[in-house]
Amino acid sequence: MKAAVLHGREDIRYEEIETPVPGPDEVVIAVKAVGICGSDIPRVLGDAAHYYPIVLGHEFSGVIDAVGENVKDLKPGQRATAAPLLPCGWCADCQTGNFSLCKHYKFVGSSVFGAFADYVKVPRENVVVFDDTIPFDQAAFFEPATVARHGLLCANYNSGETVAVLGGGTVGLFTMQWAKILGAKKVVVFDINNTRLELAKKLGADEVINTTEPDFMARAMAFVPEGYKYGFETAGQNATMSMAFELASNKASVCFIGTASRDLNFGWKLFEKMNRKEFTLTGSWMSYSAPFPGREWTDTAYYFAAGQLKFDPSFIFRKFPMSRAQEAFQLFHDRAAVGGKVLLVNE
Secondary structure (H helix, E strand, O other): EEEEEEOOOOOOEEEEEEOOOOOOOOEEEEEEEEEEEOOOOHHOOOOOOOOOOOOOEEEEEEEEEEOOOOOOOOOOOEEEEEOOEEOOOOOOOHHHHOOHHHOOOEEOOEEEOOHHHHHOHHHHHEEEHHHHHHHHHHOOHHHHHHHHHHHHHHOOOOOOEEEEEOOHHHHHHHHHHHHHOOOOOOEEEEEOOOHHHHHHHHHOOEEEEEOOOOHHHHHHHOOOOOEEEEEEOOOOOOOHHHHHHHHHHEEEEEEEEOOOOOOOOOHHHEEEEHHOOOOEEEEOOOOOOOOOHHHHHHHHHHHHOOOOOOOOOOEEEEEHHHHHHHHHHHHHOOOOOOOOOOEEEEO
């Protein structure tokens, strides 16, 4: 098969490698579309790859091509994606269903060969079949959608409450939609980009607020004077972290889904807000629960098919053939790929 193989820093070569063959409990998926994740960028442009050569890519969709002899419930031709986590299964976290917290895991497209290729091999238990009505481009967004869903689980989300979503990127927009699907009273999305805010409104946000406006906090509290019962930070920035502390109601649940790339700092006044409001602050890491891979994945398959978890073409910034993977990553090097996902596709 052909694959986009990373041989070193900024050195991706589209070349022939061995086609994977499924073991007894494995499935081989013919890749149709795969997203470039933020975690892939330092592996290509920096020195974050575990080893060379490596095939990256873990946000993918495709069609089952072959199944192992013990796999009786799947067949070639079914549309499928796969959870990329390969948990050890025996540690205390795995034994209690907290697969996202496994310290001994491997990961498709990181520590084992991934989906920047014609085919990818995964364990049967990782495979998630999706409806034929879901386009492959949309299905490449399974993993970001599951990351958002996991955040709600970490926050012990309950319906009928007010929700603030800090950050209108892909994960933020999915977080907003999950909150609405699961019965939020009101969801407000905060961002600095009006285009993202317009999209949030289109996808179902009750209100949107541009945080570059001088009176944005007063507007936010006018919508919900008692403060927001749930706050989801999805940008990994100091500004949005601080906003989450300010917007939280008494006894709120605040969840940090976003991944920070620099130090986050908060002073004593913000810390005191957590004390005085007695809100709960938690993190959210990846997107897995019991039974593996978790309701994050089965819920996404269901609500994508039902049309309630919406996808918008503007989620995609640009598409490249797999053969042009090197060119696709150059966009990130030039800081041009802003505001959407870059997809690699097998045509």
